[in-house]
Amino acid sequence: MIREVLVLGTLIYILIIAVQLIDRPSLWLQSLLIVVALALATGVYWFREELRLQRWEVMALWVAVFLFVAYGLARFGGLL
Numbered sequence: 463m464i465r466e467v468l469v470l471g472t473l474i475y476i477l478i479i480a481v482q483l484i485d486r487p488s489l490w491l492q493s494l495l496i497v498v499a500l501a502l503a504t505g506v507y508w509f510r511e512e513l514r515l516q517r518w519e520v521m522a523l524w525v526a527v528f529l530f531v532a533y534g535l536a537r538f539g540g541l542l
Contacts, residue, residue: 465508472504 483493
């Protein structure tokens with residue numbers, strides 16, 4: 463059940479991204495990257511066993527934390 467809901471949510475997000483792409487064609491690269499990331503994340507969750515998935519989830523969480531910290535440092539340093 464959770465997998466099916468995840469796929470449905472991914473499809474809804476892809477639809478939203480498609481609408482945004484139609485509204486702002488200049489965001490095509492960002493839209494493409496987001497769609498690929500969503501499809502990859504959904505595929506990893508759908509096809510992997512639970513133990514491997516847990517490792518990917520932990521890694522993705524720490525990558526997100528690192529990117530958030532890097533963004534904050536870049537904002538603080540005046541780069542953004």
